[in-house]
Amino acid sequence: MYDIPFTLLFSLLSILSAYAFFDVAGRIVLKRGYLFLLWIACGAIATGTGIWSVYFIGMLTFHLPVSMAFNLLMIFLAMFTAIAGTGAALFILVQHSFTYSLLFTSALCLGTTMVSMHQAIIAAMNTQIIIHHNYTLLVLSFCIAVLFSFVALHIVFSKHKKISDTSTLRKLAGSGLLGLAILGMHYTAMASTTFITADNTTVPFILNHSLLASCVGIMSLMIALLTIAGAFLDRCYVIQLQYIFDTLDVSLWTRDIQNDQMITCSPGTEKVYGIPAEAFMKDKRLWKQLIYPGDEAFIKETETNLLAGKPATREYRIIDGNGKVKWLHERIIPTTDRTGTLLRFDGVTLDITQRKLAEQTVREERNFSQAILDTTEALIVVVDIQGRIVQFNRACEALSGYSFAEVLHQPFWETRLFENLDNQDMRTIFHNTLSGCFTPRTEQYWRTKHGTRRLISWNLSLIRNTHGSITHIMGAGIDITELRLTEELLRKSEKLSVAGQLAAGVAHEIRNPLTTLKGFLQLLYDSAEEKFYFDIMLKELHRIESITSEFLLLAKPEAMNFQAKNVISLLDDVVSLAATQAIMKNITIITDYALDIGVIYCEENRLKQVFIHLLQNAMEAMPNSGEITLQARMADERHVLISIKDQGYGIEPERLAKLGEPFYTTKEKGTGLGLMISYKIIESHEGTIKVESNVGKGTSVHVLLPAHPLTSVKK
Known part of the structure; x- marks a missing residue:
């Protein structure tokens, strides 16, 4: 006989175990990878342990007149059989292809598990009682287990394309039937079993293991309830994900490569493509018909990478169902099995048209700003912090x-x-x-x-x-380099103008009394016995007269008669005039003329005055002898360059910048007019003077003059 409380206990256990089986099956089908295996293991443990505890409690609550013990190894073997068999049934049930043969196979697996486990528990009983089986009833118990299991599975799953879509009411009905399968198989199997004592008389069931049965029952209840609670929490999480899946304005999709069909396509697809998601589920190649002309080659290239198992990110254009041009951003991840066989593509597609338009606007504004920056003559430099x-x-x-x-x-x-x-x-x-x-x-x-x-x-x-x-x-x-040079030239020009006016006035005021002094001094010179001091005074008067002549030249230059002159001949005359003074100072003048120098258009005497003055300055800068190099060459086809290089003490940089200014000189007794007049003469010839100097190494003066056209003809 069975105890009524324990009968109710293992009836409740059978129903909870069955519900855990169906609930977990709905969760497993939504999982991938290691989560898929984890949920199968959890479902197998919860359901298998529940079924095992039903049978074990049932055996514990029988009453036998002899002491009863169990073989622990066989008990655990029975538990393992229940867990493994339930796991196999779950694995078969959650395959993507749903058929009646699959339901029957899963039911057959459950029935076999129940019978095998029941017999394992019977075999685990350690007693002197002889056990006989009625195989007709035993086969009937197996049939009851398979039939009720199949009907339960059919009620729960046959009306749905997805196991995860099963309603709670159907799962409760299926749980009741699967619980009946467990109980029916147990009672029928127990009815097929006869326990005989040693004197060949049948004995009633008197053994009482209430405490052990209670512990096993409570443990199994806890496992089943925890599994159901885990499935409930997972369902809540999935519901949240489903809400996100249904409300996002993006297209989330999965494409099965093996069966060449779309598995999922989110409702947001319609907002992205302008075409309902159902249309893409029916025609998986519909999106290719929307690709903007010209982007097909790019799409084909990414498809090649995807088929090779490589993830792809791409941006391309489409013409949506409403005829609008859109930009899409798509991320696709391929999934392969352990052998590298491609199973499916999981993708997310976003409408990035507004972002592209914003980028284009920013790009146009940047190009506009850059065009302004690049066309302006102002220098624009920007640095960050x-x-x-x-x-x-x-x-x-x-x-x-x-x-x-x-x-x-x-x-x-x-x-x-x-x-x-x-x-x-x-x-x-x-x-x-x-x-x-x-x-x-x-x-x-x-x-x-x-x-x-x-x-x-x-x-x-x-x-x-x-x-x-x-x-x-x-x-x-x-x-402002040229502006500063122009300002400097204007400043020098103003100085020259003032100096010229001043020079004209000074020369006029000095010349008349100077003439009188020279006349009277000449008269006194003829009658004087001692003429030494008169010679000194006459020499100084000649110097004053020379300075006033320079003043007049500065104030009002004489008209010059330009003629074509040979550069080498002109320079040789200058060297001849300066040679005597150079010999007296032990200075050597070295000439270095290029062979291709021709003629220049100039006023010969004025240029000789300039080069004589430059040579005198070079000799005065070398009080301890040395060499002066006079070079002449063609700077280019239209200019002649004449350079005078000395080995003197040089000029400091701060003084070098002021050369040529009125009354500025580096010599102790100089007036500053000679170099200023030289600058003016060269400028009147449309030439330039450039002075370079290194203190302690010497000074180089470079005179650049325009060549006469005959020079180019000659060359």
Whole structure:
């Protein structure tokens, strides 16, 4: 006989175990990879343990007149049989292809598990009682288990394409039938079993193992309830995911490669493609018909990578169901099995049309701004708050010789552009600018890539974001090198004009009394016995007269008669005139003339005056003898370059810049008029004078004059 409370207990256990079986089956089909195996294991343990406990409790609650024990190894073998058989039934049931044969196979697996486990528990009984079986009833118990299991599975799953779609009501009905299968099989199998004592008399069931049965029952209940609770929580999580899946404005889809069909396609597909998701489920190649003409080659290339098992991210255009052109961003991940066979594609597709339009607008604005920056003549340099150059327009490239790529993202203090400032000074200026302590307008020399110096006038400004924080510093510059040179020329011209007016007045006032003094001094000279002092006075008067002549020449240059003259002949005459003074000072004049020099168009005497003056300056700079080199060559097809190089003590840089200014001289007794007049004569010949000097090494004067057209003809 069975105890009624325990009968109710294992009846409840059988129903809970059956419900756990169906509930877990609905969760398993939604899982992939290791989660799939994990849920099968959980379902097998919960259901298998529940079925095993039903049979074990049933055996424990029988009453036999003899002591009863169980073989633990066989008990655990029975439990393992229940878990393994239930796991196999679950694995068969959750396959993607749903058929009646699959239901029957799963039911057959469950029935076999029940019978095998029941017999294992019977075999585990350790007693002196002899056990006989009625095989007809035993086969009937097996049939009951398989039939009720099949009906339960059919009720729960046969009306749904997906196991996960099964309703709770159907699962409860199926649980009741599967519970009846468990109980029916147990009672029928027990009815087929006869227990006989040693004297061949049948005995009633009197053994009582209530405490053990209670423990096993409670344990099994806990396992079943925990499994059902886990399935419930997982279902809540899946419901949330499903809500997201249904409400997202993106297309989430899965394509089965083996069966060449779409498995899932989210409702957001209609918002992306303008076509309902059901249409894509029916025609998996529908999306290819929407591809914008010209993007097909790109799509085909990514398809090749996908078929090779490589993930792909792509952006392409389509013409949606409403005739609108859209940009889509798509991420596709292929799934393969252990052998590398491609199983499916999982993809997410987003409509990025608005982003593309925004990018195009930004790009157009950037191109517009860049066009303005590149066409303006102003120098535009922009640095970020780390001092790195982020903008360097074409005017900067043209002037500096550096390309934007060469200076991009370089701290501007590490470039070679800024002259006379080291890195620390530039960093200090930069940090002062960021703090607001700076002068908006400043001038700074640039050293170009080719080594030239350019004076730049900068106007600095700070660029701030919407929060008022400084993000960049912009400098707008203008090359004022030529402007400064022009200003310098104007300044010198004004000086020359003033000097000329002054010279004319001084010469006029000095010349008349000077003539009187010379006349009377000449009369006294003839009657004087001691003429030494008279010679000195006459010499100084001649010097004063020479200076006044230079004053008059400066104030009102004489008209010059330009003629074609041979450069070498002109220079040889100058060397002949200066040779005597050079010999007296132990100075050697070395001439170096190129063979291709022709003629120049000039006023010969004026040019001789210039070169004689330059040679005299060179000799005066070498009091301790030395060499002077006089070179002449063609600078280019249209210009002759004449250079005079000495080995004197040189001129300091600060003095070098003032040469040619009125009354400025480096000599103790000089007037500063000789070099100024030389500059004026060369300018009247449309030439230039350039002076280079190194202190302690000497000075070089380069005179550049235009060549006569006959020179080019001659060449």
